[in-house]
Amino acid sequence: GFDGKFYDINRALTPSIRMTISSTNTPAVQADDEWSPLKAVIVGRAGRACFPAAHPEMIKATMPTEHVHRFIPKNPFPKDIIEKAEAELDFLAAILKAEGVRVYRPLSGIDWIAEGGYTGAMPRDGLISVGNTLIEAPFAWSCRSREIKLAYSQMLRQLAEEDENARIVYRSAETFADTLINEPQDEKDQWVINNSRPAFDAADFMRFGSTIIGQYSHVTNQAGVEYLRSHLPVGYHVEMLNVNDPHAMHIDATILPLREGLLVYHPYKVTEDALRAHKVLANWNLVPFPFIPQAPEWPPLYMTSAWLPLNALVLDGERVIVEASDERTIKFYGELGMKCIKCPFKHVNSIGGSFHCATVDLVRG
């Protein structure tokens, strides 16, 4: 029989009905694409950040070869880089406020070195909003297990208090099992992780309305995809993109929707045919990124490729935030009809990502 305790009305409503209800109040969580007008957003904070230490096979598979030796426990990022990254994150938050976006920040000054963690600067990896639901990712990297709890749980409680329609889905106990990496690795395995418990990074998924497009990677397994599916509000579904990336970890420098109907993609990682195979993209203008981005001489990109121009933050399908010094990308996005808002972000880039990584959209539309 019906047990009211387990019936979640917010999950059961269709997206359009939920949107209608939310429009009468100010929602705290209501976003289901990457380009509708951004109304509320999380901007991360670096804290006392350090190189995240994971299994050596994981580091080898996902991190730039020349920096692999740095990923040992409690190895701080250079102090100067962190101070500048923190200032860049504050500057991004100020730009977003000036553009009329409500900005939420995590706790400041967290000592990630003492915690044996990483940073609070990359919330896109750990949280995904789908409709009225904010889902905490079951990270594959155990050094990141406490990231959302330590830096973000106060904010998540606040969001739930601000909007009774908001659903916050915290990681379940089963997802903490430390069983993902077997030794020795089977050489036939494409990914470092097995499927013994759900694992995904939220940055392996992109929202296109009711369709969420994701990729399998060294941090996202089949059980993780099923776990995400099981927590989505009614009316949303996940499709997996065929990506050619032996080092895959995060889809948000592979595809970038700039507005409804226009997507830029990394032409060495994904093909137009693979994208067009998804019904939601069948009639979109799909544009390959036209040049190979160059890493700056300084600071180093310790954790990513140089394809961070695809890790931009779209404000509303007409405006996009890009690295202030990246004239070639500014010109290219300008030619696609976007107004580029310049923000210096090289030091944030250095510790793991760009504008998309450093934010989580909470409300769009």
Ligand code: ABU
């Ligand atoms: N999370 C962004 C990863 C970007 C890259 O390494 O290409």
